[in-house]
Amino acid sequence: MQTIAAGQAHQSSPLRVAVVGAGLLGSSAAWQLAKRGCEVVVIEAAKRPAEGASGKSWAWLNANRKTPSHYKELNSRSMQLWHQFPDLAEFPGTISVGDARDEDPAYKSSNLSSADVSSLEPELSADARAQPMRLYSQEGFAYPAEANAHFLHQAERQGASVRLSEVAMDFHKAAGTSDAISAVMTDKGTYETDLVVLACGERTPEMAAKLGVPFRLADKPSDHVVHTKPMPRTLHHIVIGGVEPGEELFIVQRRNGAFLIAYYKGEGAHPKVVNEETGRQVLHRAARLVPALAHAEVDHIVVGDAPTPFDGLPVTGFHPACSNAYILCSHSGATLAPLLGQLVAQEIADKQPADLLQHYRPTRNFNVGSHVL
Ligand SMILES: Cc1cc2nc3c(=O)[nH]c(=O)nc-3n(C[C@H](O)[C@H](O)[C@H](O)COP(=O)(O)OP(=O)(O)OC[C@H]3O[C@@H](n4cnc5c(N)ncnc54)[C@H](O)[C@@H]3O)c2cc1C
Numbered sequence: 001m002q003t004i005a006a007g008q009a010h011q012s013s014p015l016r017v018a019v020v021g022a023g024l025l026g027s028s029a030a031w032q033l034a035k036r037g038c039e040v041v042v043i044e045a046a047k048r049p050a051e052g053a054s055g056k057s058w059a060w061l062n063a064n065r066k067t068p069s070h071y072k073e074l075n076s077r078s079m080q081l082w083h084q085f086p087d088l089a090e091f092p093g094t095i096s097v098g099d100a101r102d103e104d105p106a107y108k109s110s111n112l113s114s115a116d117v118s119s120l121e122p123e124l125s126a127d128a129r130a131q132p133m134r135l136y137s138q139e140g141f142a143y144p145a146e147a148n149a150h151f152l153h154q155a156e157r158q159g160a161s162v163r164l165s166e167v168a169m170d171f172h173k174a175a176g177t178s179d180a181i182s183a184v185m186t187d188k189g190t191y192e193t194d195l196v197v198l199a200c201g202e203r204t205p206e207m208a209a210k211l212g213v214p215f216r217l218a219d220k221p222s223d224h225v226v227h228t229k230p231m232p233r234t235l236h237h238i239v240i241g242g243v244e245p246g247e248e249l250f251i252v253q254r255r256n257g258a259f260l261i262a263y264y265k266g267e268g269a270h271p272k273v274v275n276e277e278t279g280r281q282v283l284h285r286a287a288r289l290v291p292a293l294a295h296a297e298v299d300h301i302v303v304g305d306a307p308t309p310f311d312g313l314p315v316t317g318f319h320p321a322c323s324n325a326y327i328l329c330s331h332s333g334a335t336l337a338p339l340l341g342q343l344v345a346q347e348i349a350d351k352q353p354a355d356l357l358q359h360y361r362p363t364r365n366f367n368v369g370s371h372v373l
Contacts, residue, residue: 026199027151028341034158036349050148056304059142059334078339091140097241099134212321230257311369
């Protein structure tokens with residue numbers, strides 16, 4: 001085994017940080033940590049970034065229906081940061097079909113009349129237009145794989161060392177000292193480090209267990225995400241909703257004309273194995289909202305589960321079981337990646353606790369509860 005010292009631990013040297021996981025959250029944190037002068041090594045099991053949840057995400061940038069209010073605030077602030085990346089995110093606004101809720105004073109929206117809808121989205125079906133609709137003009141969507149690659153590339157440009165196809169297997173704790181980790185052992189070598197950021201997505205429970213931290217993810221039904229071949233421009237907004245009661249679809253047409261259609265709530269279980277029939281069914285449902293989709297051709301289908309801590313809220317910070325391991329795991333990580341990256345770096349590199357993260361500490365019992373997302 002090779003020993004790779006990522007730097008020296010004495011005070012005048014930069015803080016050595018090993019980030020395990022190069023999804024959106026790990027890459028964003030690595031970028032911000034390297035920018036603040038930390039000596040960062042990113043360890044990623046896959047051959048390229050965005051092979052985990054980040055690459056499967058529909059990446060709707062929103063704070064819609066998010067509770068409690070501090071979590072809505074966290075998401076809203078991060079949405080703002082995405083405007084710095086016009087190549088990686090668009091903000092066309094969301095039309096929510098079947099949305100009869102009152103306006104939330106903390107989250108701007110407006111009711112749409114049928115005349116409004118005809119002018120904003122003339123291709124929506126009569127069934128869709130028969131329902132109440134609301135416009136959330138501040139919302140957008142990201143290109144998550146491209147954003148993930150960009151964040152990681154920026155980390156490298158700031159001096160981070162990125163180790164792809166390398167699996168973090170375990171952590172070494174120096175004998176006779178505190179509970180602190182002194183090195184990360186991978187399948188290829190050993191990285192001495194002052195601090196570890198655990199950004200392992202759905203593998204967080206397994207890696208946290210090695211540190212003595214019990215970590216439970218919520219078991220949510222999988223989302224079926226259909227990507228179509230490019231089509232002529234049809235939609236100008238994100239469209240969410242459904243025609244059947246309880247049915248929820250997310251539909252967006254990307255820059256190249258291809259649609260991303262996520263079917264995430266409705267009748268029956270969402271199996272993890274998908275086939276051509278899955279694609280046909282999702283398109284059939286989507287066509288009831290946007291009839292042009294009856295002629296769409298499936299390019300590929302993705303099945304995804306967002307890594308969601310059991311109580312539904314992010315987990316960010318140190319756990320008493322291990323004083324130098326920072327846990328970073330969240331649902332809505334696409335929305336939250338830019339802000340969480342900055343706040344994590346503020347807490348680690350600047351040693352300035354972030355007020356915005358005070359509700360998400362691993363010291364709370366996040367393994368219980370039933371927070372609804
Ligand atoms: C279908 C779907 C839809 C979603 N929709 C939205 C949405 O609309 N809006 C939104 O904001 N969020 C959404 N999310 C959630 C969001 O995408 C995730 O919260 C975010 O991508 C999590 O990023 P991450 O970096 O924590 O995890 P991941 O992207 O999963 O990255 C974790 C990485 O860690 C690596 N890893 C794990 N263990 C090890 C190890 N031992 N050694 C080395 N590497 C390791 C993995 O290979 C992986 O690359 C969605 C997610 C899914 C799946």
